[in-house]
Every structure is written in structure tokens, then in C-alpha cells.
Amino acid sequence: MPPTNVSRMSRTLVLLVVILAAAYLSLCAALYVFQRSLIYYPQPRAAGSADTLLTLPIDDAQVLVSVRSHDGPKALIYFGGNAEDVSLSLPGFAEAFPDHALYFMHYRGYGGSSGSPSEEAIARDAMTLFDKVYADHPHIIVVGRSLGSGVAVRLASSRPATRLLLVTPYNSLEELAARQFRWFPVRWLLQDKFESWRYASHIAVPTRLIAAEHDEVIPNSSTQRLYSHFAKGVASMQIIKGAGHNSISDSPEYFKALGNGL
Template sequence: MRRALGTLLLIMLGLYGAACLALFLLQRSLIYYPPATAAYPAPSTSVLEVDGAAVKVSERPLAGERALIYLGGNAEDVTASLPLLDQAYPERALYLLHYRGYTGSSGSPSEKALVADALALFDRVAREHKDIVVLGRSLGTGVAVQLASQRPVSRLVLITPFVSLQDLAARQFPYFPVRWLLRDRYASNQYAPRVTAPTLILAARHDEIIPAQSAELLLSRFPKGVATMRVLEGVGHNSISDSADYIPALQWAR
């Protein structure tokens, strides 16, 4: 009996180890969901040549000092946000980054690559525009906070943000050591203290993906007086942009 129990325990440990290995190897396919096609025709597009990839940027060009960089969610084709951004920011040039491996961009997505590409886009945009707002949504908030911690962003808007990806993963996979397995951590809580740009956190009251306390905890990590939070009623994580208050809220950074 003891030998049988020992054998069973070894089998269970083997299966658990195999599951951990699969989670480690496949984790980026669980984080990034590139859309198949563009959702909306952009007025203009350009290609950002970066290390190891050619990254597409959808644009609504506009002369002047004011611009906005948009960083989307993990399953989003960013052009889907063009109509709303066009309404919210009629006086800003718009630059929407298509992540590596997403529609029109080569390469493979990773935290290091996405942050590097966002920094490169900011540097290119800054050659023509001095006043740059950065807007991140969901996964894009993890990129946006890091960008704002390293560049002179004029204002930062974070839509349905999280304190860190490893915190979310630990909630979703409570029986696995995800804090050890995770390669892309998007630890916004570590970068928020370095942000000096006025910041708006826009949360959804019924967010079914990111717990409310995650956004509240992230808010507490910003320097005093830098960030404020607004919660939109009657909407969830993916439906927040359907709120009648969504565009007025975004215009805080107009």
C-alpha cells in the first residue's frame, strides 16, 4: 500500500511539474491575442523600424504641438479605438501602436519588446510634437506606465489598469507558482512612483477581469497628488468604452 501511494504521489508530482512547464512555455500565448484583421481603416499608417521587427503605427495626422499615443489591450486591434479617440481628441494628432505580432507588425510580443517599441514611438513623435498624452488600455496600461516613467509625457490616462500582471495571474492560477514562472510581469506598481505627469485612472464599476482593488492599489503607488481615479458606472472591462461618460472622461487630457 505504501509503495502504491508513493507511486501515485510521484505521478501526481510529475503531472503538476508538466503543467508548470506547459504554463511556462505557453504563457505568452495566454497573454497576447493578436487580432486577425484591422477593425477600422486608419487615415494614415507608417512603419516604425525597431530592433528585430517592423511595427505598424495607425495615425490621424495633425500639425501642431499636441499629440496622443495609444497603447491597446492584449486582444485589441487598436484601430477599433480610432473613432472614439477622434471624437475625444480632435485637436491632437493620433498615433496608435500595433504591437509586435499584431495586425501589420512583424516580430513576437513580449514586455521588453512592447516597452522598447513604445519608447521608440514616443521619441519619433516628439520630433514633431512637444505636448504628448499617453493613453493605455488594459494590458497597454502596463506599457504606458513604464513609458511615462522614462519620458516627459504631458498627461497619462490609464483605462482599466492593474497593479501588476503577476498579481492577476496569481489570482487566475492560484495553485501554480506563477510569480516564479512569469516572464512578462508588467509591474506597474514598481514604475508608478517614478511618474510625474498628471495621471487619470479610469476604472469600470463592474470590471469582471481586473478586481477593483487592483486599480486602487495602483493609485496608491503614484506620488502624492499625481494621480486621480474615476469609476464609470454600469460597465465592465470590455464595455467601458460604451459608457456615455467615456469620451467626456477621456477629455480630461484634451
């Protein structure tokens, strides 16, 4: 008995569903495999020399830190954005924090550091750096910008920082990824979630969140949600008017906001 039009349409529909499902699963697999290339954009180091570099004592990688040495108890550790050469940010901080030794970490794969970046590897490297700096400088300000804000808040939740400064911070990277990839199960695919909100409630030192008024990357609502997770009285928030995500450091209010209250 020849197939009817209805049965042919049914088979076509099933085949179409199978093809679409296979394509969707392939996209999910690609997103899972290549996700870190969508998060991290390693940059070469443009400034500095061997005299201004510190190599961390780590077994599985050579992690470099751009340094401005200074005697005394005060130091500042800086963690940059996902596409930032932190060596370029050091001169501005050197002028704004003249009485602090400065340590700007180049994530694995960035600025001459070996290895590949991941949330857990960066977190371990950050703790190693803090412990090394703390041996000579007991008063440490921890600063994190954009991606680095997640590194900084996690570090400050487990190490005795004196102060925490978060520039264009987010509630979690998972939240941002889910916003960008709405049709994918980001919760199950994402390996590096940078859940800053999990660590915020453990912070007891004075903290300032510095947001850009026109941040086109991290919504103000994400920063506000992170702010709500800090204990009452611990954190304050400042919005720099007219600034965007990448231009915030160009504002004359930027270093004023970072140094306010020191």
C-alpha cells in the first residue's frame, strides 16, 4: 500500500526534528569545547623588563607579575580584565598609590606567562601571589577589574586583605553568559562560572564597587545583585558618570574612586 501524504509529511517532520536536534547538540558541544576561547583573550606584555618582573613559585607554569617595588608595609595586588595587558595599567596606579608596592599578575597565557587560563588555576596563582606579597607587606589592597573582580573577591574571602576594590564587577560570569547565549544550557556547559556572589558574604574588609554608568558589557543590575550579597556596612558602590566598560579608567574620577577613603 503506497504511503499517504500524511505519512510522508510525518517522516519529513521527524527527519527535520532529528536534524535540528543534532545541529543544536553540535553547537552545545562546540560551546563546551571552545568556551575558554570565548572568555579569555590573552594579551602580550607591552611594558616592563626583567627587572620589573616577578616569577611566582608555581610548579606547573611560569606565572609572571609586573612589579613596582616599594619598601614599607603597604602593597596593592591587581587582577585585570579578560583582554587586558596589566603592565599598561601599572604606571597610573604607581602615580595614584605612591606609597604602595604594586603587583600586577599576568594570568596564564598572558604577558609571557605560560600555561592556559582557567578559573581554578587563576585562583591558585592569586593565593600564591598574595602569600608571597604578605610576607613583606602586611597591608594589602586587592583590586580586580571586570573578569579580575571575580578573582579579587574570591581571594579576599580567604586571605587577610586590608581593602577590596572591584571595578566593573559582576554577580557571576554564568549569569552574563546565560544572558548572551539564551538558547543554550549555560548552567550545565560552563566550567568557569566566577560566582562572585558566593564569596561576597564572607568579606569583612572595607569594599568599594566601582561601576561605569554606560557599561555595555556588564549590566548595572548584575553589579547591584553582587552588592546586595555583601554584609551591611561592608561595601559601598560608586558609579562613574559618562564612563563605559572599557573607558572607565580614562575618567578623571577613576583613581579618585579607587583611592577614596585610604
